Amino acid sequence: xxxxxxxxxxxxxxxxSAEALSEGRRLADASGKKLGAxxxxxxxxxxxxAAKYGADVILTAEAPTLAFYSSDAFAQLVADAVKAxxxxxxxxxxxxxxxxxxxxxxxxxxxxxxSDVTALSMVDGKLQAVRPVYAGxxxxxxxxxxxxxxxxxxxxxxPAAEKAxxxxxxxxxxxxxxxxxxVKEILAKATGKVDLTEAxxxxxxxxxxxxxxxxxxxxDLADALGGVVGASRAAVDAEWGLPHSMQVGQTGKVVSPTLxxxxxxSGAIQHIAxxxxxxxxxxxxxxxxxxxxxxxxxxxxxxxxxVVPELTKAAKAMGIGKG
Amino acid sequence: MKILVALKQVxxxxxxxxxxxxxxxxxxxxxKWITGPYDEYALEEALRLxxxxxxxxxxxxxxxxxxxEVLRNALALGADSAVLLKGDGQGDALAVxxxxxxxxxxxxxxLILCGNKGIGGDNAAMGPMLAELLGVAQANVIVKLEVxxxxxxxxxxxxxxSEIVEGxxxxxxxxxxxxxxxxxxxxxxIMAAKKKTIEELDAVAAPAVAVVSALALPxxxxxxxxxxxxxxxxxxxxxxxxxxxxxxx
Numbered sequence: 001x002x003x004x005x006x007x008x009x010x011x012x013x014x015x016x017s018a019e020a021l022s023e024g025r026r027l028a029d030a031s032g033k034k035l036g037a038x039x040x041x042x043x044x045x046x047x048x049x050a051a052k053y054g055a056d057v058i059l060t061a062e063a064p065t066l067a068f069y070s071s072d073a074f075a076q077l078v079a080d081a082v083k084a085x086x087x088x089x090x091x092x093x094x095x096x097x098x099x100x101x102x103x104x105x106x107x108x109x110x111x112x113x114x115s116d117v118t119a120l121s122m123v124d125g126k127l128q129a130v131r132p133v134y135a136g137x138x139x140x141x142x143x144x145x146x147x148x149x150x151x152x153x154x155x156x157x158x159p160a161a162e163k164a165x166x167x168x169x170x171x172x173x174x175x176x177x178x179x180x181x182x183v184k185e186i187l188a189k190a191t192g193k194v195d196l197t198e199a200x201x202x203x204x205x206x207x208x209x210x211x212x213x214x215x216x217x218x219x220d221l222a223d224a225l226g227g228v229v230g231a232s233r234a235a236v237d238a239e240w241g242l243p244h245s246m247q248v249g250q251t252g253k254v255v256s257p258t259l260x261x262x263x264x265x266s267g268a269i270q271h272i273a274x275x276x277x278x279x280x281x282x283x284x285x286x287x288x289x290x291x292x293x294x295x296x297x298x299x300x301x302x303x304x305x306x307v308v309p310e311l312t313k314a315a316k317a318m319g320i321g322k323g
Numbered sequence: 324m325k326i327l328v329a330l331k332q333v334x335x336x337x338x339x340x341x342x343x344x345x346x347x348x349x350x351x352x353x354x355k356w357i358t359g360p361y362d363e364y365a366l367e368e369a370l371r372l373x374x375x376x377x378x379x380x381x382x383x384x385x386x387x388x389x390x391x392e393v394l395r396n397a398l399a400l401g402a403d404s405a406v407l408l409k410g411d412g413q414g415d416a417l418a419v420x421x422x423x424x425x426x427x428x429x430x431x432x433x434l435i436l437c438g439n440k441g442i443g444g445d446n447a448a449m450g451p452m453l454a455e456l457l458g459v460a461q462a463n464v465i466v467k468l469e470v471x472x473x474x475x476x477x478x479x480x481x482x483x484x485s486e487i488v489e490g491x492x493x494x495x496x497x498x499x500x501x502x503x504x505x506x507x508x509x510x511x512x513i514m515a516a517k518k519k520t521i522e523e524l525d526a527v528a529a530p531a532v533a534v535v536s537a538l539a540l541p542x543x544x545x546x547x548x549x550x551x552x553x554x555x556x557x558x559x560x561x562x563x564x565x566x567x568x569x570x571x572x
Contacts, residue, residue: 069486071451071461096481100463103448107417107455112533115446132541133445134349137340139539140444146532180460181490184476188484195482201571225572244466244500245480250336250442251360251500259571270336276541280569282561296547298564300557310558318562320572 001057002028003036003087005078007097011046016093016198018053018160020153023120024091025054025163031122033089035165038081040074040174042067051167053160058167059085063174069097070179075104077175082109082148084172089127091120094152094197102150111148116254118157118277127151135250135273155198156256157277193228196248201227201259201321204248204275205235208264208285208304212240217305218263221312226321230255232271249274263304267292284308324378324470325430326369329423329437329449330362330397332390336442342538349443349538358393361438364498367505368468369436370401376470379403381432385410385422391521398516399508405519408526415531416444420452425527428457432493434475439464439497450497460490466501 004024006017013021021037028035036057037050044060051058061077078101082090090105092098094116106113118139119130127149129142196202203222205215218229230248248255250273260278265271267283267290275281276295283296284304293299300307315321334340334354341350358366369380382397382405384390394405408422427435435457440447447463454461460475466485467478470492477488480499508516550560565571 071454071463071488075451075455096464096479099447100451100461103416103446104451104455104461106448107420107452110417110532112531113416113446113448113452114533115448131445133535133538134334134338134340134443135445136541137338138342138349139541140347140535141537141539142533143536144533145530149533181462181488181494183486184489185487186481186484187478187486193483198482247500254445259565259569268337269339273336276544280565280571281544281547282565293547293549295544297545297569298561299547299549300561301549302554302557306554307557310554311561314555314558314562318566320562320566 001034001036001085001087002089002091003038003082003085005038005090005092005098005101006047006050007093007095008039008041008044008046013046013049014093014095015160016095016153016155019155019158020091020093021050021053021055022161023153023158025165027089027120027122031125036085036087038078040066040077048167048169051165052162054163054165056166056168058169059172060169061172061174066174068183070182071100071104072181073175073179074101075108077172078102078105079108081172088148090148090150092152094154098152102152106150109148109150110146111150112144112146114142114151116154117151118154120151132254132277135254136276137269137273154256156200196228196230196246196253196255199228199255199257201225202230202248202255202257203227203261203263204230204232204265205263206232206265207234207238209235212242215242217308217312221261221308221315224312224315224321227259232265232268262292263308265292266290267295324372324376324433326372326378326380327427327432327435328366328369328380328382328397328402329435330366330382330384330393331359331438331441332356332384332386332393333359333441333443336360340540342540347535347538356389356392358396359438359441361440361498361500363505364500364502365436365438366397366400366402367503368498370506371503372470373401381406383408383423385419385526394521395516396508398519399512400506401512405521407521407523409523410526414529415533416446416448417452417533418529418531420449420456421529422526423453424456426524434470434492435495437497439499450495454495457493457495460494462488462490462494463497464499465496466499468496468502
């Protein structure tokens with residue numbers, strides 16, 4: 001069996017989990033295996049949706065003690081499920097939770113682990129993964145010698161394709177005993193916007209923005225395009241009051257949106273490493289020699305303080321980002 | 324309190340990656356090596372705990388002779404002692420976690436700090452794997468840490484915000500940018516570090532189970548085009564192209 005650890009949010013499967021499930025279905029078909037979807041929480045209402053993405057079996061562990069995430073308890077639960085079902089491949093989305101629970105579960109299983117993979121295949125019955133290393137400056141093909149193979153899928157890379165599965169429900173016992181660590185509180189930002197790693201459109205600013213207040217024009221453009229705002233390391237380190245969670249690059253987030261608009265970003269190798277996986281890159285910079293133009297699908301040499309507001313105006317006029 | 328800081332030697336972030344002749348590893352020519360940027364936050368946090376509460380700080384790295392530079396730097400910054408576990412550096416995250424756990428398991432560490440990821444393999448896995456092998460709590464991608472009497476409270480970065488994790492010591496905590504602002508080594512520290520010895524030990528045998536079989540550079544991006552004209556015309560042309568050619572909208 002190929003087992004996919006899935007996350008629910010507001011009673012729905014999170015998009016990165018749906019992507020992992022779809023990829024799991026494809027791998028299961030290619031290797032003649034069953035696909036299992038695994039959920040854990042105080043309630044797993046909504047887990048039945050996994051059948052839509054091809055799950056043959058839907059495993060749920062429901063208990064009040066699982067209301068808040070615990071690294072060790074969830075890792076134990078996931079590893080136990082792998083053993084109980086005889087699964088040989090364990091997948092999860094490379095989300096904050098996925099990247100926390102799967103390496104711990106892999107260690108428990110003595111399994112090889114590959115994170116943030118961008119391509120998967122089954123070769124001689126075993127998983128093979130392609131994944132960015134050095135923050136995307138290179139790609140490594142990873143093969144496994146362990147009986148169980150574990151990988152997390154990078155959000156926004158694998159399509160969440162619908163394919164009906166049997167979706168037979170099965171419940172699993174929740175781990176008991178003392179949990180070594182537990183999440184006590186979630187401090188969500190009030191924006192309600194998606195995370196950079198999951199965004200389809202990113203408008204990013206660099207040193208050329210001159211100060212933090214000027215990011216307002218990027219916010220306006222991002223809003224008009226239905227996107228979110230990122231920043232280069234130069235901008236984050238400039239003490240303009242931008243949080244590190246906005247940083248795109250080797251020491252920040254590695255993103256792969258459909259559209260990445262780089263404003264006033266020269267294109268340091270550190271930054272390029274974090275965004276070169278974007279499908280389309282737009283560069284707006286007043287320096288025609290800026291390295292970012294070498295990557296750009298579309299380049300605009302000009303003053304971003306003139307171009308960006310024009311883009312916002314035109315996007316609104318065209319009704320982009322409304323549907 | 325006894326704190327272990329695990330440090331990794333990694334290529335500088337400005338390094339242009341070249342593939343070695345074997346087709347599966349990094350060509351080490353022209354690579355400048357540094358302490359992992361996230362490991363620096365881990366070390367700084369350990370030093371602050373030492374100054375605030377009193378603690379013994381042990382720096383550890385897995386690798387060859389060159390990794391001693393990372394340890395020498397840690398000593399210069401204020402680590403009390405340093406240990407090099409000699410390994411071939413080809414291990415996967417699980418192998419390295421086994422090596423660190425094999426050495427650390429009976430040393431009585433209350434806290435193990437490391438970066439949330441190296442900036443090479445980018446697996447972000449050694450920390451949680453180490454926590455599992457030691458059977459202790461973990462908290463990853465931490466931007467704030469409070470250590471109490473046998474407990475910890477940490478703020479961890481997640482999508483669109485953060486969460487508070489509480490747990491029992493011992494624990495493995497992996498640092499994120501924002502946790503603190505790392506200090507620079509003083510001349511006095513650098514001189515003192517030269518006199519300290521770095522303990523060198525053979526790491527326990529731990530074969531890799533995830534193996535890099537090929538390393539390749541990303542495909543070249545297709546040539547793009549420049550949009551000319553006044554800002555308003557450029558803006559219009561861009562959105563039209565994104566809509567019609569790229570079909571982004």
